[in-house]
Amino acid sequence: MTVYFIGAGPGAADLITVRGRDIIERCPVCLYAGSLVPQGVIDFAPEGALIKDTAPMNLDEIVADMVEAHKKGQDIARVHSGDPCLYGSIAEQMRRLDEEGIDYEVVPGVSAYAAASAEIQKELTLPDISQTIILTRTSMKSSAMPNNEDLKTLGSSGATLAIHLSVRNLKHIEETLTPFYGEDCPVVVAYRVTWPDQMIIRGTLKNIREKVREAKITRTALILVGHVLAEHSDFTDSKLYDPDFVHVLRLGKDKKKAQEVEREANTPGGTD
Template sequence: MTVHFIGAGPGAPDLITVRGLRLIERCPVCLYAGSLVPAEVVAAAPAGARVIDTAPLTLDEIVAEIEAAHARGEDVARVHSGDPSIYGATAEQMRRLDALGIPYDVTPGVPAFAAAAAALKSELTVPEVCQTIVLTRTAMQSSAMPEGEDLATLGKSGATLAIHLSVRNIAHIQRELIPLPAYGPDCPAVIAYRVGWPDETLIRGTLGDIDRKARAAKLTRTALILVGRALAAEGFVDSKLYDADHVHVLRPKRKG
């Protein structure tokens, strides 16, 4: 018996990996985060499977379901939104399974920031503009941010920021980032709401006006905030990757 932690992707049912879907199709137990994982994904579970929305459950109740499946010798598809490595509360579940001696593995999924960039038709790393992406969040009712991970510190890098779980905290984001030289009130900002879902919404603006636009759209949850100059870069240099003068093992110098 194995517990399979599966990243379901950002929302669109066809953005799950083939491996993840195949695991769901064969597991007799499917535990999924129903607030963020579409029902179409877990509909692939086999007939008669025990399919449970874990959104209203506690950690103890989730682990109890897994323990019961372990006792029956039944594989479990533990389906999370996006990619399990980011804000999925998977580490605490894995710690419990380690203590219980229950085996598990992980199948990655499409993370929200990648899906948002695709929806925007944007590259988040642009030559000589930005070559770094920072995935972070702000603290509200969730656990506190560790020392040194505040936006004012992270923002010194000038990186493209992918700020999760913070659509109700935009005023704080503005206070932290607008004073920084790399950003400022005119810095491009995007709110990506429910990317991959039928009601997907992309709100484009700047650090100076994105709070007003979010309030006008009445967004309070399930949104990712992207901030950085790469979002509206123009006139940037081409990368060296396909430069005719850039020689490498797969494209040796041409004769003549």
């Protein structure tokens, strides 16, 4: 018997991985986060499966269902939204399963920041602009941020930020990040990205709070902040497809240099 922690993706039922879908289709028990997982994903469960929405349940109740299924030898599809590795609350479940001696596996899913990037058709890492993405949140009602993970410290990097669980904290975000990014820095708020009622709100650190207030968004939204979100036409091309950039899979016209690259790649500790 195994508990499978499955990332259902950001919302659209067809953004679940093939592996995740296949596991749901064969599990006799499906426990899912009803407020965040679309019905289309749960519809993959087999006929006659025990399907329970865990939104109103506490940790003890969820684990009790897992223990009961374990006694019956029934695999469980434990379906979470997005990717379970980000704010998935699976660590405490896995700890309890370890105590119970119950096996589990984790199946990754499409995270909201990746889905939002696809919806707005923006690459979040551009040469000379940003080569780092920081996934974070701000302190509100949930657990406090550890030392050195406050927004001021992270924002001082100038990296692209994907801020989760913080749409009601936009005043703090604006005030904290403006000194580092400037008030005209682009901001995107993606509400229920890939769901039928998705909203994409574009603005700047100066005006995004007012735009979100007008849209009456108070939850289930991701905030992207960074200069990569601007309309760029003059950024430097990456080296990946540069005709003069030689690597082991594209040796180019310079045979001597190509031989050096190939020899380095085949040397223990060499680079590819």
